[in-house]
Amino acid sequence: MSIMDRKIVMSGIRPTGYLHLGNYFGAMRNYVKMQNEYECYYMVADLHSLTTHPDTKELRANVHRVLAENIACGLDPEKAAFFCQSHIPEISELYLYLNMLAYKGELEKTTTFKDKVRQHPENVNAGLLTYPVLMSADILIHRASFVPVGKDQEQHLEMARNFAQRFNFRYGNVFPEPQAFNFGETLLKVPSLDGSGKMSKSENQMATLYLADDDDMIRKKVMKTKTDNGPTEHNSIKPDYIENIFLLMNLVSNADVINKFEIDFNQCSIRYGDMKKQLAEDMVRFIAPIRQKATDIMNDEKYLQNVMEQGAEKGRKSAVATLQLVKESMGLKYY
Ligand code: TYM
Numbered sequence: 001m002s003i004m005d006r007k008i009v010m011s012g013i014r015p016t017g018y019l020h021l022g023n024y025f026g027a028m029r030n031y032v033k034m035q036n037e038y039e040c041y042y043m044v045a046d047l048h049s050l051t052t053h054p055d056t057k058e059l060r061a062n063v064h065r066v067l068a069e070n071i072a073c074g075l076d077p078e079k080a081a082f083f084c085q086s087h088i089p090e091i092s093e094l095y096l097y098l099n100m101l102a103y104k105g106e107l108e109k110t111t112t113f114k115d116k117v118r119q120h121p122e123n124v125n126a127g128l129l130t131y132p133v134l135m136s137a138d139i140l141i142h143r144a145s146f147v148p149v150g151k152d153q154e155q156h157l158e159m160a161r162n163f164a165q166r167f168n169f170r171y172g173n174v175f176p177e178p179q180a181f182n183f184g185e186t187l188l189k190v191p192s193l194d195g196s197g198k199m200s201k202s203e204n205q206m207a208t209l210y211l212a213d214d215d216d217m218i219r220k221k222v223m224k225t226k227t228d229n230g231p232t233e234h235n236s237i238k239p240d241y242i243e244n245i246f247l248l249m250n251l252v253s254n255a256d257v258i259n260k261f262e263i264d265f266n267q268c269s270i271r272y273g274d275m276k277k278q279l280a281e282d283m284v285r286f287i288a289p290i291r292q293k294a295t296d297i298m299n300d301e302k303y304l305q306n307v308m309e310q311g312a313e314k315g316r317k318s319a320v321a322t323l324q325l326v327k328e329s330m331g332l333k334y335y
Contacts, residue, residue: 006037020190025190026150042070042075046063047092087316141319174329190247195244211291233268
């Protein structure tokens with residue numbers, strides 16, 4: 001495959017708090033795997049965070065954290081373009097054009113919009129309503145084909161395809177239709193430790209494992225997860241909170257260990273205390289090196305500035321080229 005037909009990949013993370021295992025397994029793990037094979041654009045979605053977090057006191061630190069934690073997880077800014085959304089003004093211009101192709105009705109029906117309206121009825125702003133349009137601009141500005149994301153972003157990707165199609169139909173073929181991506185598998189949703197939803201940057205923090213949690217905090221959170229007295233019949237169906245513990249183990253433990261607990265469960269000899277201890281230690285082993293690396297990177301502000309500058313330069317090159325095509329196709333060229 002020549003460089004010319006390398007497929008383009010784009011994804012983003014909002015800087016609204018500490019990154020967690022859901023972000024890692026839903027998205028960041030794929031960023032790292034894809035950077036060797038594809039032309040990749042990864043972004044800190046700082047503009048998106050303003051739709052729900054108008055107070056910007058923590059923004060700078062959060063942007064630095066998202067950069068550092070991704071790099072600590074293996075994202076290589078030399079291989080991928082890694083930048084901040086607000087450093088690429090072309091995204092905002094494309095967002096404006098796409099807004100003319102997005103309808104109020106479909107935006108109001110978006111699940112994430114409805115959730116946010118319920119959570120924050122006092123701040124239902126136009127940016128929140130058009131969130132999927134801005135996200136589509138992020139993706140389409142690089143004419144990306146693949147978007148590594150978790151399950152919660154599936155509907156946004158469907159909308160991005162609709163906007164791309166509408167644009168292409170009206171003004172000419174500029175955009176590929178982007179697909180949500182997770183290496184040969186369905187999209188992931190990493191559940192919260194209490195099984196009541198998904199791990200999240202800003203909600204239910206005691207049920208979320210953060211990449212910045214220290215060893216004792218990880219142990220404390222894992223040991224608190226809900227279990228029961230164990231199954232009483234061989235080969236029974238697992239209750240969902242037990243299924244969750246197995247699912248989390250599948251992410252970080254080795255196959256022999258998981259297999260042993262599966263057999264114990266099926267034979268009604270499982271000891272959930274031991275299982276949780278094992279899971280806690282495997283989580284510590286997984287998270288500790290990332291946390292340590294991220295702390296070092298975060299303390300090196302000069303390096304982070306370099307990453308952002310270099311990323312913006314690469315990102316803008318691709319964005320400027322797309323925007324020129326967009327404007328020509330739309331007839332926004334008068335001399
Ligand atoms: P955000 O910042 O909420 O999450 C970043 C990525 O992590 C994934 N994720 C999860 N995956 C599995 N299980 C979980 N519990 C879990 N929690 C989060 C998300 O699916 C996402 O991939 N709108 C996006 C940010 C964005 C974007 C983009 C993404 C802005 N522009 C362009 C892709 C392309 C968001 O809020 O992600």
